Amino acid sequence: MKDIAVDLISFELGELDDSETLELFAYLVETGMAWNLQGAYGRAAQRLIDLGLISEAGEVTPEVLAA
Template sequence: MGRMKDIAIDIMSYEADELEIDEIVDLFATLIRSGMAWTLQGSYGRTAQTLIDEGIVSPGGDVLVELIPA
């Protein structure tokens, strides 16, 4: 249950606009790896797909580009 709690906290932080860009990418990589990106509300799946299409995250959930926080 520990990791699910961490993901829930990360999602709440994302929704509150409290994450840096690299943290957002890591969150979505985790959501893609776990399959959760496709079961949450539609904006999560669309964002995940955009990150995949842009070559930032692989379809398997690996981060492909190192992003530096602003």
């Protein structure tokens, strides 16, 4: 994560690949920002958690990293 504002804008513009998106949302969950930003971020973060792609602690799951 270089700059969270740049990363959020890049996400909004569809410029992040899957790995970068997971890293961004893992960071947002880890810091609690996912729950304080616009509702779409919290919903997306919760969806990634529910799918098992990131943990509730804000880590990309090992299975995803191995794929």
